[in-house]
Every structure is written in structure tokens, then in C-alpha cells.
Amino acid sequence: MNNLSIRVPYVTRVEGHGNIVVDLKEGKLVKSVLEIVEPPRYFEAMMKGYLYTDAAVISSRICGICAVGHQMTSVKATEAALGIPVTEQTVLLRKLLVYGATMQSHILHIFFLAAPDLFNAPSVIPLAKTHPETVKMALRMKRLSNDICDLIGGRTIHPNRVVPGGFTKLPTEKELLWIKDKLENQMVPNAKASFELLKSLADKFPAFQRETEYIGLKTDSEYAFYDGDISSTDAGIIPVEKYREVTNEFVVPHSTAKHARHKRSSYAVGALARLNNNYDKLNPLAKEVADALGMKPIVKNPYLNTVAQLVETIHVTEESLKLIDKLLTDGIKAEKPIQPEKLREGTGVGCTEVPRGILFHEYTYDNRGQIVKANCIIPTNQNAQNIDDDMKELVPWMIDNGMNKEQMTLALEMLVRAYDPCISCSVHFLDVEFKE
Amino acid sequence: MSKPKVAFFDFTSCEGCQLSKLNLEDDLLDILELVDIVNFREAISDRGEDYEIAFIEGSLSTPHCIERIHKIRRQAKILVALGACAHIGGINAIRNKMDQDEVRETVYGKDKYLFPSIKAQAVSDVVKVDYYVPGCPMDNQEFKKVLSALLTGKIPEIPEYSVCVECKAKENECLYDYGIACMGPITRAGCGAACPSNGHYCYGCRGLVPDLNKNAAKDVMEKYKLSMSQIKKRFYMFNTNYVNMEEKEYE
Numbered sequence: 001m002n003n004l005s006i007r008v009p010y011v012t013r014v015e016g017h018g019n020i021v022v023d024l025k026e027g028k029l030v031k032s033v034l035e036i037v038e039p040p041r042y043f044e045a046m047m048k049g050y051l052y053t054d055a056a057v058i059s060s061r062i063c064g065i066c067a068v069g070h071q072m073t074s075v076k077a078t079e080a081a082l083g084i085p086v087t088e089q090t091v092l093l094r095k096l097l098v099y100g101a102t103m104q105s106h107i108l109h110i111f112f113l114a115a116p117d118l119f120n121a122p123s124v125i126p127l128a129k130t131h132p133e134t135v136k137m138a139l140r141m142k143r144l145s146n147d148i149c150d151l152i153g154g155r156t157i158h159p160n161r162v163v164p165g166g167f168t169k170l171p172t173e174k175e176l177l178w179i180k181d182k183l184e185n186q187m188v189p190n191a192k193a194s195f196e197l198l199k200s201l202a203d204k205f206p207a208f209q210r211e212t213e214y215i216g217l218k219t220d221s222e223y224a225f226y227d228g229d230i231s232s233t234d235a236g237i238i239p240v241e242k243y244r245e246v247t248n249e250f251v252v253p254h255s256t257a258k259h260a261r262h263k264r265s266s267y268a269v270g271a272l273a274r275l276n277n278n279y280d281k282l283n284p285l286a287k288e289v290a291d292a293l294g295m296k297p298i299v300k301n302p303y304l305n306t307v308a309q310l311v312e313t314i315h316v317t318e319e320s321l322k323l324i325d326k327l328l329t330d331g332i333k334a335e336k337p338i339q340p341e342k343l344r345e346g347t348g349v350g351c352t353e354v355p356r357g358i359l360f361h362e363y364t365y366d367n368r369g370q371i372v373k374a375n376c377i378i379p380t381n382q383n384a385q386n387i388d389d390d391m392k393e394l395v396p397w398m399i400d401n402g403m404n405k406e407q408m409t410l411a412l413e414m415l416v417r418a419y420d421p422c423i424s425c426s427v428h429f430l431d432v433e434f435k436e
Numbered sequence: 437m438s439k440p441k442v443a444f445f446d447f448t449s450c451e452g453c454q455l456s457k458l459n460l461e462d463d464l465l466d467i468l469e470l471v472d473i474v475n476f477r478e479a480i481s482d483r484g485e486d487y488e489i490a491f492i493e494g495s496l497s498t499p500h501c502i503e504r505i506h507k508i509r510r511q512a513k514i515l516v517a518l519g520a521c522a523h524i525g526g527i528n529a530i531r532n533k534m535d536q537d538e539v540r541e542t543v544y545g546k547d548k549y550l551f552p553s554i555k556a557q558a559v560s561d562v563v564k565v566d567y568y569v570p571g572c573p574m575d576n577q578e579f580k581k582v583l584s585a586l587l588t589g590k591i592p593e594i595p596e597y598s599v600c601v602e603c604k605a606k607e608n609e610c611l612y613d614y615g616i617a618c619m620g621p622i623t624r625a626g627c628g629a630a631c632p633s634n635g636h637y638c639y640g641c642r643g644l645v646p647d648l649n650k651n652a653a654k655d656v657m658e659k660y661k662l663s664m665s666q667i668k669k670r671f672y673m674f675n676t677n678y679v680n681m682e683e684k685e686y687e
Contacts, residue, residue, distance in 0.1 A: 041448070041528070042531050042539055042542075044542055045531055045534065045538070045539040045540075045542040046527070046530040046531050046534075046539075048534075048542070049669060050669055050673075051666055051669070054669065054670070054673065057639055057673070058527060058530075058673070061450050061452075061526075061527040061572065062450060063450045063451070063452070064449075064450040064451050064452015064453065064454075064455050064456070064573055065450075065451060065452065065455050067450070067452065108455075108458065112458065125468060125473065128465055128468065135465075136465075139461040139462075139464065139465075140461070142458075142459070142461055143461040143462065146459055146461070154630075154631075154634035154636070155630065155634075156459060157452040157455055157456055157459070157573040158452060158572060158573055160630060160631045160634045160636040161634045161635065161636060163636070168634055168635030168636045169634045169635040
């Protein structure tokens with residue numbers, strides 16, 4: 001194959017607007033990129049002047065799908081800047097909310113966005129007819145993870161109980177018992193069934209491999225989602241405060257989302273990157289599933305991010321059960337959000353793992369508690385260059401494997417979907433017009 | 437009777453309203469029996485251009501958005517704006533009241549002149565909108581009600597009173613008594629006072645109540661001795677395009 005041109009405008013079943021562009025001329029790959037064409041958002045500018053109590057309300061709107069993650073990262077940045085402490089109960093409940101949101105997002109991606117490709121279907125809608133039990137199971141799993149977010153965060157999309165210093169309303173012990181029962185008797189068996197399903201479909205993922213730098217949070221005590229240091233498979237541990245040395249954002253002409261690079265030309269974040277950094281902290285069932293699916297680090301096939309999401313879904317289910325037991329043993333204490341002792345000038349960085357990867361917010365406040373400067377670095381920005389680099393190697397790999405144009409187009413779309421990109425999140429900065 | 441063809445389009449937004457529809461897990465399969473979804477980029481690969489009802493999410497913030505919305509309006513018999521961004525411009529509109537040059541400089545630095553953009557507008561600022569599902573995020577039960585009304589030939593209605601009415605009915609403690617500036621008194625109800633019921637101030641995401649009594653709102657602010665500059669910020673959070681507060685009047 002000497003000449004090839006692939007155009008996928010507005011890739012479907014991803015969050016936000018992106019185009020795949022591949023051009024091969026006289027056997028030479030001249031272009032292979034994911035153009036990101038989402039309109040501008042300007043969040044950092046819009047947050048200026050707002051009070052510390054408003055920061056999480058606004059930054060949550062960067063993304064409705066990652067709202068829990070943005071709120072969590074936002075309140076952590078505010079707490080760091082203003083010196084607001086949080087109680088152990090707040091941390092436990094926040095983790096539970098993060099796990100609920102992780103389950104919700106992963107299940108949505110695995111079953112509704114990625115799975116149709118594995119079944120050769122254009123969407124989940126025809127699957128409701130051909131595989132009704134699977135679709136119903138996925139809906140039940142998603143419902144339950146949403147219920148967890150509702151009960152802890154007030155609601156699933158843009159939760160309304162998360163504030164700096166704690167929660168404005170707390171779940172009851174009865175509600176926690178309800179979650180525990182559902183996780184044990186519904187989520188665990190459904191997750192096991194999902195494992196069997198993915199195992200049976202494993203050969204549908206292209207066997208493409210490309211090693212890159214994998215970056216995620218890491219801590220000694222657990223598989224890190226809520227807290228930890230930055231960990232890189234190339235460079236080891238880096239403190240969160242030095243995040244700019246890792247992200248090094250830069251602008252490319254084909255994307256309204258800024259790109260990032262660290263030790264190589266690009267790096268990856270997300271479920272696969274977390275697994276590659278945290279594998280030894282997996283809970284027993286999650287580890288069993290990871291091993292049975294061949295997910296021992298370092299996993300270099302980007303398509304397996306979807307499989308890593310299932311491993312994580314099982315891990316956070318097990319972890320949530322542990323948290324609930326601890327909360328119930330200690331008893332829910334009627335704690336009010338902790339207020340800052342005194343408003344002061346300060347800068348703070350918040351960092352958590354959201355479903356799509358590591359997320360940073362950094363705020364600077366004046367002495368009236370108003371935002372002077374904000375900076376948010378989003379997982380999809382960090383993955384953008386890695387996706388381009390994958391495509392650069394994937395195209396020749398597909399040609400060597402004798403794939404036709406239709407197969408290649410599908411494989412390229414599947415690659416973009418595998419990263420579960422959140423393009424709305426990624427373009428809170430730039431506005432570039434593209435010719436379609 | 438053939439099923440009505442329905443399309444969902446997203447503009448500048450967080451896509452939370454799209455997700456909100458997917459969160460109707462218990463009803464999703466039933467809804468699919470009643471309508472034929474021909475376009476829903478986030479969830480399906482088909483891209484039909486033949487639809488009768490168009491649901492719009494997001495505000496309009498680039499020249500391309502304006503072009504697209506006109507095209508959709510020409511095709512759709514019924515156009516429904518979903519969520520605060522489409523309904524009132526929402527969070528995206530905060531920057532409209534800011535110095536646009538400064539906004540660009542904050543995010544682009546030296547490259548600020550490379551990237552032109554227009555102010556974030558509600559859908560009804562550009563084309564006729566037939567119905568609304570307000571809120572950030574839109575409430576999916578309210579969406580279901582509007583959809584049912586449309587499918588049965590009824591006119592969907594949204595409340596014309598303020599969030600305080602629903603909040604009082606729930607016997608919530610008033611957040612003003614805790615010194616918290618809540619937008620409940622000026623905000624259109626219909627959410628069941630979702631945020632105050634969870635102990636969080638209302639931020640006005642459902643838009644202003646019709647015939648707003650601005651002076652009464654001002655009296656409340658004064659009674660509780662709240663900082664006017666901060667109140668102003670909160671008024672602007674979702675309703676920038678509809679509130680014009682003179683500095684003098686409030687400070």
C-alpha cells in the first residue's frame with residue numbers, strides 16, 4: 001500500500017469532538033494525528049475573582065463525566081492553599097465517592113463506548129436486541145455506581161455536597177449498609193461475569209504494542225486514586241508540587257487541547273498507566289482477574305486500557321467494601337465542613353486520579369479568599385501526544401499485517417476510544433478553526 | 437405509526453447533560469421503543485440527518501457553532517434546549533463580562549491573538565427554541581417528562597416560581613441564616629431545591645425566575661450583610677447573560 005487517506009470526522013462514542021486524520025503518500029506516512037476541534041472553554045480565566053467556596057462549583061463544569069474528579073481535585077487544591085484540614089471520615093467518604101465515580105465511568109466506557117466495536121455493532125442500541133442480558137447487566141452496574149455517587153455526593157453529575165473542608169450533608173449508616181449489600185450481591189457477581197465476557201472477546205483487541213512512559217499516582221498504603229506522589233515507569237517518584245516538571249504542556253497546531261511530554265516524546269495516563277504503577281496494590285479478586293487477562297506490568301498494548309478499567313472496577317468494588325466496613329465500625333459522626341481559620345494568601349496543588357488519568361488543579365488565592373490564578377491539567381491533554389505517537393506506529397503495523405482501509409479505520413477509532421478521551425475536559429484553553 | 441426520529445447535538449459544554457440521559461438506566465430501553473435515535477455522537481456511531489426533534493446541549497461560542505445551529509433549526513420541527521449552557525449560556529458565559537483580551541491572555545499568553553472566539557450565547561440568542569429543560573446538569577426526570585409530553589402531543593411546562601418555594605416545602609433550614617448567599621430566591625424552581633436540600637447554596641443554574649423582583653433580592657442581601665462583590669459573582673455564575681448589575685447600585 002503506497003497511498004492512503006483516512007478521515008474520521010467527529011469520532012463517535014468518545015466524550016467531545018475529535019477527528020482522525022491519516023495520510024500516507026508514496027509509502028511514507030506524512031500525517032497521523034487526532035485533531036481536537038472542541039470549542040474553547042477558558043476555565044482558568046473564568047475562575048478569577050471567585051471565592052474559595054465557588055472554585056469546585058465552577059471547575060466541576062469542566063466536565064460532567066469527570067465532575068467528581070474535578071471537584072475532588074479542586075477542594076484538595078483549595079485546602080492546600082488555605083490550610084484547611086479534613087477529618088478521617090471526610091477522607092473515607094471522599095474515597096468512596098471517587099470509587100463510585102470510577103466504577104460509573106469505567107462501566108460506561110467498557111460497555112457503551114468500547115464494547116460495540118468488539119461485537120461489530122455501531123452502538124449499544126442494537127446490542128440491546130442481540131445481547132439483552134449483557135446490556136441489562138451493564139445498566140444495573142451503572143445504576144448502582146450512580147446510586148453510590150448520589151448517596152455520598154448528593155448527585156452523580158456535578159455533586160452538590162462536596163465543599164472545601166468536608167461534606168455539606170452526610171450519608172446515613174442505613175444508606176451505607178444498602179451500598180454494601182448491593183456491592184456484595186450485585187456488583188461482585190456482575191463484575192465476575194464481565195470478566196468472563198471480556199476474556200471471551202480478548203482476541204478482538206488488536207495485538208499492537210508500543211511502550212511509552214506510564215504516569216500515575218502512587219502511595220505505600222493502597223492502589224492510589226485519592227492521594228499519593230506522582231509515579232513514572234521511567235523516572236520513579238516525583239512530588240505532586242513539582243507537577244509542572246512532569247507535564248510540560250505545549251501547543252500543537254492540530255489540536256485545541258495542549259499536549260504534554262516528560263521523559264520521552266509522550267507519556268500515557270489512565271487505567272493502564274495506573275495499573276502499570278500500582279499492580280502490586282490490587283485487591284485479591286482484582287489481581288486474580290488481572291493475571292487471568294494477562295495484565296501484568298508493564299502492559300504495552302494501549303487497547304488494553306479498557307481491560308485495565310475492568311480490573312480497576314473490581315478493585316474499587318473491593319476497596320469500597322473495606323471503606324464501608326470502616327465507616328460503619330467507627331459510626332458516622334455529624335461533622336460540618338471545616339472552615340479556614342483565617343483567609344490568607346496562598347497557592348496549593350490538588351492531585352487525584354480520575355477515571356481517565358492523573359488530574360492537577362493549582363490555585364492561587366488572595367487574602368480575601370478569591371482566586372487570583374488557576375491552572376488545571378487534564379488527563380486527556382497528557383494522553384493526546386501519546387495517541388498521536390501510537391498512530392504513527394500503528395499505521396505501518398496495520399499495513400504490515402495486511403489490513404484493508406476499513407479495518408484500519410476501525411482500528412484507529414478503537415485506539416482513540418481505548419483512551420476513553422474526555423475532549424471537553426482537554427480544551428479549556430484554545431480555539432482553533434479547522435477545515436473539515 | 438412510525439417512531440419519531442430524534443437527534444441529540446452537543447455544542448460548548450461539559451457533556452454532563454448527555455451523560456444524564458445515559459443515566460436513565462431504568463428507562464433507557466423503554467425510551468428506545470418509543471423513539472428512533474438517529475444522531476447521538478457520544479453514544480452511537482450512526483449519524484442521521486433526517487430528524488423531527490432536535491435536542492441541543494451546550495452554548496454557542498464559535499462561528500462554526502452558529503453555522504451548525506442554523507442548519508439544525510432548518511431541519512428540526514421541534515427544537516429543545518437541554519441544560520443551563522443551551523438554556524441561558526451557563527458557566528461558559530462567565531467570560532462574556534470579562535475583558536476578552538485578558539481572558540485570552542490568561543490562557544494563551546503570548547499566542548493570544550492566534551485564537552479568535554465569540555461570546556458564549558444561549559441557543560435562543562441565535563435561533564428559535566421551542567422548549568427547555570433547564571439546570572446544570574439538567575434533571576433527567578424532567579427530561580423524561582418533557583419527552584413524554586412531546587410524544588403525546590402535549591406542551592411541556594416548567595415552573596414559574598422560585599426555588600425557595602420548593603425549599604420551604606421540604607422544610608429545609610434557610611442557608612441565609614448561616615450567612616451563606618444562596619440564589620434560591622431568584623432562581624426558577626423545578627429541581628426540588630436540589631442543592632439547598634443537600635446543604636449547598638443554590639447557584640442559579642435554572643435561570644432567573646420570570647419577573648424577578650431585583651430590589652427584594654437586594655434587600656435580602658442587605659439584611660444578611662453579605663459582601664456585594666461576592667453576591668454579584670454568584671449572580672453571574674450561571675446568569676451572566678441576563679443580569680446586569682451596576683457597580684454603584686450594589687456597592
